[in-house]
Amino acid sequence: MKLSDCTTFKISVPNRRHHTWASKMSTPIGHHAVVRLETNDGIVGWGESPAGETWGGSDMRYYGETPETVCHMINDHLFPAIKGMDPVQISTLHNRMDKVVKGNPYAKAALDMAIYDIMGKALDRPVCDLLGGDFRDGIEVAHSLGIMPVDKCIEEAKIAVDEGVLTIKCKTGLDANRDVELVRRLREEVSETIKIRVDGNEGYSSVSEAVRVTKAQEEYGIMFCEQPLMGARDLARVADRIDSPIMADESAWTMQDIIELDGLNAAQYISCYVTKPGGLYRAKQQADLAGALHMSVDIGGSIELGIGNAANLHLGSALPNAILPSVCPVTKPKGCKGPEIAGIYYLDDVVSEAFDFVGGRVLRPKGAGLGIEVDIQKIKEYSL
Numbered sequence: 001m002k003l004s005d006c007t008t009f010k011i012s013v014p015n016r017r018h019h020t021w022a023s024k025m026s027t028p029i030g031h032h033a034v035v036r037l038e039t040n041d042g043i044v045g046w047g048e049s050p051a052g053e054t055w056g057g058s059d060m061r062y063y064g065e066t067p068e069t070v071c072h073m074i075n076d077h078l079f080p081a082i083k084g085m086d087p088v089q090i091s092t093l094h095n096r097m098d099k100v101v102k103g104n105p106y107a108k109a110a111l112d113m114a115i116y117d118i119m120g121k122a123l124d125r126p127v128c129d130l131l132g133g134d135f136r137d138g139i140e141v142a143h144s145l146g147i148m149p150v151d152k153c154i155e156e157a158k159i160a161v162d163e164g165v166l167t168i169k170c171k172t173g174l175d176a177n178r179d180v181e182l183v184r185r186l187r188e189e190v191s192e193t194i195k196i197r198v199d200g201n202e203g204y205s206s207v208s209e210a211v212r213v214t215k216a217q218e219e220y221g222i223m224f225c226e227q228p229l230m231g232a233r234d235l236a237r238v239a240d241r242i243d244s245p246i247m248a249d250e251s252a253w254t255m256q257d258i259i260e261l262d263g264l265n266a267a268q269y270i271s272c273y274v275t276k277p278g279g280l281y282r283a284k285q286q287a288d289l290a291g292a293l294h295m296s297v298d299i300g301g302s303i304e305l306g307i308g309n310a311a312n313l314h315l316g317s318a319l320p321n322a323i324l325p326s327v328c329p330v331t332k333p334k335g336c337k338g339p340e341i342a343g344i345y346y347l348d349d350v351v352s353e354a355f356d357f358v359g360g361r362v363l364r365p366k367g368a369g370l371g372i373e374v375d376i377q378k379i380k381e382y383s384l
């Protein structure tokens with residue numbers, strides 16, 4: 001079996017509402033790169049990359065990518081380097097990709113995902129089995145409230161909870177008073193039992209501001225606080241002065257970052273997902289390293305469509321330490337049954353079937369590979 005053909009697409013899928021966070025306030029979600037790989041014996045695998053130009057590491061350590069750079073890297077550098085290789089040899093494939101392109105994990109992740117999809121289809125096994133087996137069959141959904149007025153957040157959170165969500169994630173970081181008020185009102189008006197997590201996306205301007213906001217939010221009960229500000233050393237200064245655990249996301253791109261975070265006592269949790277480390281292969285390695293350092297992970301991401309979401313759900317199923325509620329969307333193509341608001345960010349999808357949402361959890365698709373059927377008509381409809 002050899003990798004023989006590669007096609008890339010740039011797509012844009014309509015949003016349910018404008019979804020924002022502190023480092024992404026203007027560009028809409030859903031502008032993603034999609035890759036279709038094929039082998040010489042006709043097996044097809046799919047990958048997706050929700051690359052964003054404003055999404056990089058702390059202090060410019062890692063650069064933003066876009067669907068355009070992802071397609072360029074794949075077409076002009078990465079695929080030519082792996083064409084003709086056996087898709088089962090995942091370690092050598094990554095080694096080859098890393099030799100021809102430094103960095104650019106979002107481009108490598110799209111190929112890695114498609115390669116795992118092919119491997120699974122060739123072996124008739126789900127991708128989670130190729131990562132070591134399944135610890136669970138889905139991930140608890142944290143419904144993400146983008147940065148919106150507090151009233152609008154409360155209104156949406158009430159519907160999401162009525163539809164079965166058990167955890168709310170608040171995007172914060174731009175307005176300290178609003179961020180405290182939001183958590184206070186969620187606790188009072190939505191439910192005493194919902195779990196609340198907050199994500200500042202590096203938005204706070206100082207250690208003292210991050211500490212003040214988080215301590216005030218702790219009065220109303222938060223599970224943990226994600227990346228309130230930039231840089232591992234400042235995260236450590238915040239961690240020292242608050243009670244809740246800190247999750248690193250923008251500060252955790254590589255194995256070296258995780259070792260540094262641990263050394264500084266900067267984070268107890270890591271946001272781990274397929275794209276940021278450069279694919280499922282590296283994500284599994286990073287999560288295992290985090291586990292060895294007694295850190296738990298969530299399955300984060302960038303509001304993937306069905307292809308990337310399936311990959312994240314297979315990853316989350318296979319990680320013993322992926323125990324935290326995560327912003328895995330509830331994939332639901334137009335016209336399919338499912339929630340209207342809970343875990344829903346798009347009005348349509350590029351896969352044919354909705355993912356099951358049961359007991360506050362989104363279940364990974366069953367079947368070989370990623371377990372999804374991609375609707376090529378939808379890819380064409382939403383191509384840019």
Ligand SMILES: [Mg+2]
Pocket residue numbers: 199201226227249250271300
């Ligand atoms: Mg985050």
